[in-house]
Amino acid sequence: MSDISYAQARTSNLVFGRSALIGAAAVLVVLVALFAGARFGLMLALGLGFGVALEGLRFGFAGPWRAMILRREPAGVFAQLLAIGLVACVAIPLLAAHPEELSGAQAPIGWAMIGGAFVFGAAMQVVLGCGSGTLVNAGSGNPIGLLALPFFAIGSFAGAYHLVWWTDLGALPILTLRGGLGLVITLAGLGLTAGLFWILGKPGTRKLPARYVVAACVLAALAVGNLVVAGQPWGVVYGLGLWAAKGAVALGADLSGSAFWAASGSVQRLNTSLLTDYTSLTDIGLIAGAFGVAAWRRGGLSQALPSYPARAWVATVVVGLVLGYSSRLAFGCNVGAFFSGIATGSLHGWVWFIAAFAGAFVGIRLRPLLGLEARA
Amino acid sequence: MTRRFTASLAIFGLVALIGLDVIASPPNPYRAPPMLAFGSGLAASGGFCGALPE
Numbered sequence: 461m462s463d464i465s466y467a468q469a470r471t472s473n474l475v476f477g478r479s480a481l482i483g484a485a486a487v488l489v490v491l492v493a494l495f496a497g498a499r500f501g502l503m504l505a506l507g508l509g510f511g512v513a514l515e516g517l518r519f520g521f522a523g524p525w526r527a528m529i530l531r532r533e534p535a536g537v538f539a540q541l542l543a544i545g546l547v548a549c550v551a552i553p554l555l556a557a558h559p560e561e562l563s564g565a566q567a568p569i570g571w572a573m574i575g576g577a578f579v580f581g582a583a584m585q586v587v588l589g590c591g592s593g594t595l596v597n598a599g600s601g602n603p604i605g606l607l608a609l610p611f612f613a614i615g616s617f618a619g620a621y622h623l624v625w626w627t628d629l630g631a632l633p634i635l636t637l638r639g640g641l642g643l644v645i646t647l648a649g650l651g652l653t654a655g656l657f658w659i660l661g662k663p664g665t666r667k668l669p670a671r672y673v674v675a676a677c678v679l680a681a682l683a684v685g686n687l688v689v690a691g692q693p694w695g696v697v698y699g700l701g702l703w704a705a706k707g708a709v710a711l712g713a714d715l716s717g718s719a720f721w722a723a724s725g726s727v728q729r730l731n732t733s734l735l736t737d738y739t740s741l742t743d744i745g746l747i748a749g750a751f752g753v754a755a756w757r758r759g760g761l762s763q764a765l766p767s768y769p770a771r772a773w774v775a776t777v778v779v780g781l782v783l784g785y786s787s788r789l790a791f792g793c794n795v796g797a798f799f800s801g802i803a804t805g806s807l808h809g810w811v812w813f814i815a816a817f818a819g820a821f822v823g824i825r826l827r828p829l830l831g832l833e834a835r836a
Numbered sequence: 837m838t839r840r841f842t843a844s845l846a847i848f849g850l851v852a853l854i855g856l857d858v859i860a861s862p863p864n865p866y867r868a869p870p871m872l873a874f875g876s877g878l879a880a881s882g883g884f885c886g887a888l889p890e
Contacts, residue, residue: 497868554874561873567886598846601839606846624889691873691880698885703853710860723889725881733863734854738882747850751843761840787885796885806886 507745564804567791570631576789581816585823591793599750608780615784616701693800699739
């Protein structure tokens with residue numbers, strides 16, 4: 461075969477492969493819409509969008525925090541704050557105008573919540589994957605993300621199982637910033653946070669790259685879509701816990717001893733299809749969307765898998781469990797608590813951010829000790 | 837071994853999860869809510885990571 465015809469065949473294969481990816485995504489969305497309902501098909505489409513945006517634009521949460529702490533590069537955190545601010549501009553007024561149809565990511569601030577956020581912040585730096593990051597990493601073929609994911613789900617199930625006991629250790633009432641004044645305070649808080657990171661950031665690294673601006677705008681649009689379609693904000697860890705809870709029930713487990721899983725709402729969701737659970741659908745979309753981007757890229761799936769020592773794999777299993785458990789005590793991960801919490805006016809989102817960022821300093825120190833990177 | 841193997845495992849896991857769940861709890865499109873929660877007049881009722889037990 462000549463060089464030209466070989467190149468033509470490769471191009472043709474590439475076009476066929478990419479067309480198949482788009483077709484498969486469309487078929488999946490239509491099937492869910494037909495067999496579960498139009499709202500659920502839309503939720504899967506939004507989830508696919510989240511996955512494509514995060515993997516395609518290489519936007520995340522754990523990585524930018526690491527860049528800020530280790531190298532004083534604040535651009536990624538600026539993009540996170542920009543996305544949250546854009547969502548807040550729409551979500552807080554919408555929630556005020558339609559409180560009967562839409563609910564925010566509101567949760568109480570408490571001892572367990574703060575501790576859970578601190579531990580989650582540390583754990584997500586160990587495996588360099590937060591709630592959404594672990595799903596995206598798994599979908600794009602990262603072996604650490606893939607191994608952590610099932611244990612994240614089991615941890616989330618266990619954390620929810622014990623949630624009420626932990627919350628009873630002490631928690632404030634739910635504190636929410638509402639309406640126009642709530643939006644102004646939220647935007648001022650985001651601006652002050654950005655200002656602080658600007659001061660702490662290294663000169664020359666403060667400019668927001670166009671890729672991050674696009675990612676922030678796309679994520680914000682998808683998050684608002686999530687709120688409008690589902691009536692609730694974007695979340696991750698509830699769905700993962702539900703997957704493990706359904707597995708436990710299928711294996712004969714009795715969940716009646718858990719105030720969380722025995723509650724009527726939980727029982728109803730345990731008995732209905734995952735294809736009607738909003739966070740499950742966006743979680744599925746995150747994995748599948750990231751897979752689609754990795755398969756779309758030239759050579760995206762042909763990278764050789766890295767080699768890690770045995771202790772790194774053991775650490776990944778333990779950290780996966782910790783990520784899941786701590787995120788339930790913290791009333792969410794970087795998505796449900798930090799992103800959606802702040803964007804919908806919940807003060808627990810701000811406390812989560814401070815506690816998790818403090819935990820990230822610990823996680824960054826732990827990562828090389830556990831064999832997940834070359835020791836400096 | 838490349839990422840093709842691990843990414844395929846992730847997709848296989850998803851397919852297995854959804855397949856087993858559909859067998860155990862088949863969805864019913866005739867009980868589906870309106871396409872958008874916004875404007876539906878119905879209270880939001882999905883599970884969320886910030887929610888305490890109902």
